[in-house]
Amino acid sequence: MLTDFGTHPADRVPKAELHAHLEGTIHPPVLRMLADRNGIDLPEGVLDADDNYLWTDFNDFLKIYDMAASIIRTPRDYYDLTLDYLGRVAAEGGLYVEILTSPDHVFDLGMGLQDQLDAVVEAIDHARAQFGVETRISQTIVRHYGLERSLAAADAIAAHPHPYVTGFQMAGAEDAYRPGDFRPAYDIAVQAGLRCTAHTGEWLGPASIRETLEALPMVERLGHGVRAIHDPALVAELAERRIPFEVCPGSNVALSVFESPEQHALRGLWEAGCVITLASDDPPYFHTSLGAEYRFAMDVAGLSVADLFDITRNALNAGFMDAGTRESLLQRVEAEAEAEANA
Numbered sequence: 001m002l003t004d005f006g007t008h009p010a011d012r013v014p015k016a017e018l019h020a021h022l023e024g025t026i027h028p029p030v031l032r033m034l035a036d037r038n039g040i041d042l043p044e045g046v047l048d049a050d051d052n053y054l055w056t057d058f059n060d061f062l063k064i065y066d067m068a069a070s071i072i073r074t075p076r077d078y079y080d081l082t083l084d085y086l087g088r089v090a091a092e093g094g095l096y097v098e099i100l101t102s103p104d105h106v107f108d109l110g111m112g113l114q115d116q117l118d119a120v121v122e123a124i125d126h127a128r129a130q131f132g133v134e135t136r137i138s139q140t141i142v143r144h145y146g147l148e149r150s151l152a153a154a155d156a157i158a159a160h161p162h163p164y165v166t167g168f169q170m171a172g173a174e175d176a177y178r179p180g181d182f183r184p185a186y187d188i189a190v191q192a193g194l195r196c197t198a199h200t201g202e203w204l205g206p207a208s209i210r211e212t213l214e215a216l217p218m219v220e221r222l223g224h225g226v227r228a229i230h231d232p233a234l235v236a237e238l239a240e241r242r243i244p245f246e247v248c249p250g251s252n253v254a255l256s257v258f259e260s261p262e263q264h265a266l267r268g269l270w271e272a273g274c275v276i277t278l279a280s281d282d283p284p285y286f287h288t289s290l291g292a293e294y295r296f297a298m299d300v301a302g303l304s305v306a307d308l309f310d311i312t313r314n315a316l317n318a319g320f321m322d323a324g325t326r327e328s329l330l331q332r333v334e335a336e337a338e339a340e341a342n343a
């Protein structure tokens with residue numbers, strides 16, 4: 001969360017993000033509060049004295065992420081952390097968020113999926129009323145948990161429909177199994193009326209993005225997708241096909257997907273005409289926020305305020321929501337764009 005919000009031109013732009021893992025958004029003070037309330041000692045090595053999440057590399061990040069997530073015990077915990085996160089996004093101009101939740105994490109906590117869903121839905125309704133932010137849920141399977149669990153999770157997702165649950169995707173280790181191995185889980189999701197995206201091209205290169213799109217034709221967007229930049233023909237194809245990217249620069253920089261912020265793919269993908277959206281992935285882990293991602297796009301990738309308005313329009317057009325919700329959110333963006341033009 002930006003402590004100097006309002007001092008940067010990017011701050012004035014209304015924002016939308018399609019990629020924020022719910023358990024990865026937990027603000028450290030909220031994590032401490034939950035541990036306290038649940039009578040659990042926060043495991044050594046999760047947070048430092050200054051409330052920073054501690055991790056060293058990607059595998060360690062996954063370990064700390066699971067340790068922190070294990071502090072969640074009750075549906076009320078989910079309610080509190082969801083409402084807290086949505087309030088913080090809205091405070092930086094966020095109008096729309098797609099939160100990623102994984103039934104496997106919920107099962108590991110010994111919680112019923114319906115109880116978790118009810119709590120998150122209630123937080124979404126309260127966040128809309130309190131902060132004016134709209135939210136949808138994208139259900140996630142975890143690749144490295146294996147095929148059997150992916151099918152069980154997909155079945156559970158299909159058995160728990162809700163108007164706010166609109167998306168489905170796979171996350172986790174990109175080298176676990178092949179994209180096509182998850183086709184049966186995706187088929188269940190499509191059958192249940194969900195729209196699909198997939199983590200791809202974050203760790204593995206262009207060939208893996210091609211394989212994902214071929215094996216899983218229902219995938220409409222790329223979770224990350226940034227390593228496409230190493231294959232200009234693929235970038236041109238993705239631009240031509242208008243496949244939206246969920247770009248999370250703060251995450252990529254923190255996890256060294258690119259050697260330096262300046263080498264991040266955002267500028268190149270943008271110049272090639274790709275459909276770019278911005279998101280914060282697991283913001284407190286990467287010392288980022290949606291507002292910081294928009295600033296990065298200006299300060300490091302050289303985009304303009306007008307470009308950032310287009311990025312928000314892209315996210316709303318690519319978001320898994322009904323037409324009426326999309327229309328009213330786009331109207332809010334156009335009202336802000338007009339005010340910006342007249343300023």
Ligand SMILES: [Zn+2]
Nearest residue numbers: 021171199281
């Ligand atoms: Zn992610």
